[in-house]
Amino acid sequence: MNFFLDITRLATRIFRSGPTGIDRVEFAYAKQMIDDPATVCVFTAPVFSGAIRAERARDILARVERAWRLDATADDDRVFGALRRWLDRPLDGEAVKPMRFRAEKGWPAWMEQADFFPLRDILRAETRLSRRILRSEGAPKMFFHCSHAQLDKPQRFRWLAEAGMRSTFFLHDAIPVEFPEFCSPGAYQRHLDRLATVSAYATMSIVNSQDSRRAVETSLRERGLRAPEIEIVPLAVDDAFARPARPPRRPAIPYFVYVGTIEPRKNLLFLLAVWRRLVERHGARAPRLVIAGRRGWENENIVDVLERSRQLAPFLAEASDLTDAGLARLMADSAALVAPSFAEGFGLPVVECLAVGAPAIVSDIAAHREVGEDYAVFADSIDGPAWVGAIEALMDDESDFRRQKLEKIAAYRPLSWSQHVARARALMERAAAA
Numbered sequence: 001m002n003f004f005l006d007i008t009r010l011a012t013r014i015f016r017s018g019p020t021g022i023d024r025v026e027f028a029y030a031k032q033m034i035d036d037p038a039t040v041c042v043f044t045a046p047v048f049s050g051a052i053r054a055e056r057a058r059d060i061l062a063r064v065e066r067a068w069r070l071d072a073t074a075d076d077d078r079v080f081g082a083l084r085r086w087l088d089r090p091l092d093g094e095a096v097k098p099m100r101f102r103a104e105k106g107w108p109a110w111m112e113q114a115d116f117f118p119l120r121d122i123l124r125a126e127t128r129l130s131r132r133i134l135r136s137e138g139a140p141k142m143f144f145h146c147s148h149a150q151l152d153k154p155q156r157f158r159w160l161a162e163a164g165m166r167s168t169f170f171l172h173d174a175i176p177v178e179f180p181e182f183c184s185p186g187a188y189q190r191h192l193d194r195l196a197t198v199s200a201y202a203t204m205s206i207v208n209s210q211d212s213r214r215a216v217e218t219s220l221r222e223r224g225l226r227a228p229e230i231e232i233v234p235l236a237v238d239d240a241f242a243r244p245a246r247p248p249r250r251p252a253i254p255y256f257v258y259v260g261t262i263e264p265r266k267n268l269l270f271l272l273a274v275w276r277r278l279v280e281r282h283g284a285r286a287p288r289l290v291i292a293g294r295r296g297w298e299n300e301n302i303v304d305v306l307e308r309s310r311q312l313a314p315f316l317a318e319a320s321d322l323t324d325a326g327l328a329r330l331m332a333d334s335a336a337l338v339a340p341s342f343a344e345g346f347g348l349p350v351v352e353c354l355a356v357g358a359p360a361i362v363s364d365i366a367a368h369r370e371v372g373e374d375y376a377v378f379a380d381s382i383d384g385p386a387w388v389g390a391i392e393a394l395m396d397d398e399s400d401f402r403r404q405k406l407e408k409i410a411a412y413r414p415l416s417w418s419q420h421v422a423r424a425r426a427l428m429e430r431a432a433a434a
Contacts, residue, residue, distance in 0.1 A: 050125020073325050093284065256334055257292055258337070
């Protein structure tokens with residue numbers, strides 16, 4: 001069985017200090033499959049698709065690991081260390097804007113990556129791919145693409161049909177089609193084009209949840225597009241989120257953590273209104289809120305509150321560029337994760353938080369119901385009193401509600417990435433042999 005693994009997006013992630021959810025998925029497949037002699041790493045460029053030499057693909061993977069600091073411990077993470085020191089300090093009633101913790105960025109890090117894709121490799125890549133396809137003639141083979149990169153350009157995948165190549169595409173959601181109001185301008189049409197590519201070329205599609213399968217099938221059929229076979233393989237968690245051996249170290253002032261991009265779909269403006277109500281009710285005894293994620297798009301109203309609300313300033317912190325180990329420790333020591341999103345394809349932070357043994361308060365949407373099962377606490381996305389009540393119930397270490405939730409969560413076991421990839425490979429091998 002020959003796998004032609006697309007790593008287009010991954011090859012550009014050497015310039016990022018941390019992964020998005022989709023980045024994590026592509027990295028996991030590359031990590032699990034890249035050393036298999038039957039794996040061919042493919043790069044899709046604007047004018048051609050080509051194969052990358054195995055040693056070059058391993059070099060890209062190693063550079064991504066260094067850029068994301070995947071070998072770092074929480075104690076190595078300077079952003080987490082600075083944030084933890086703030087969490088351990090008493091409330092600063094004179095603060096006029098939230099604390100913001102970010103990694104320092106410099107030009108030398110970019111210079112270090114400048115030679116990651118030599119010109120000679122690019123010039124030979126198309127020929128190298130053609131030779132690998134010819135060499136695998138007569139044997140089952142499967143192209144696998146899991147990142148959405150280039151999918152909005154159907155012509156860039158025409159070579160699949162010309163090569164008679166079976167293909168599998170991982171679709172993470174259909175949110176830009178179902179909820180274009182929450183996405184960046186142009187996202188709706190780009191995602192329609194992605195779906196058209198999948199319809200035209202996919203032997204099979206893999207999705208992360210029942211709700212993603214429903215959304216993708218509906219989006220395809222409503223537009224008269226062919227829906228390929230769609231299989232579900234839930235996402236997994238990285239090793240950093242395996243339950244820590246040490247007990248959580250809760251600060252004197254409890255804090256809750258939000259994880260994700262700062263964008264309208266995540267419903268942060270509502271969450272900040274909930275925090276205003278908590279401050280009104282509890283004053284200096286109100287919990288803190290840590291927003292762990294980068295600023296995204298269409299978020300001007302959210303940023304206005306973050307930067308100008310003096311009432312909330314003492315209770316809020318933004319943190320980006322956390323390592324996996326730092327994020328896992330941040331979750332484990334928190335009172336709970338808060339995830340009030342309007343829409344999700346899966347909800348990976350919820351799984352990661354439950355994996356480290358911390359509670360999660362999540363919006364009552366289909367994707368969260370699926371991954372949170374009866375471990376999470378659910379509240380409607382716009383039910384302020386329900387969110388206030390859930391947060392108040394979990395901010396007290398001694399509450400019966402919190403104790404019962406922690407006892408339940410102790411039994412939670414998510415998939416590992418090796419298990420996830422094994423399931424997906426079995427599905428693709430079956431589809432390739434059919």
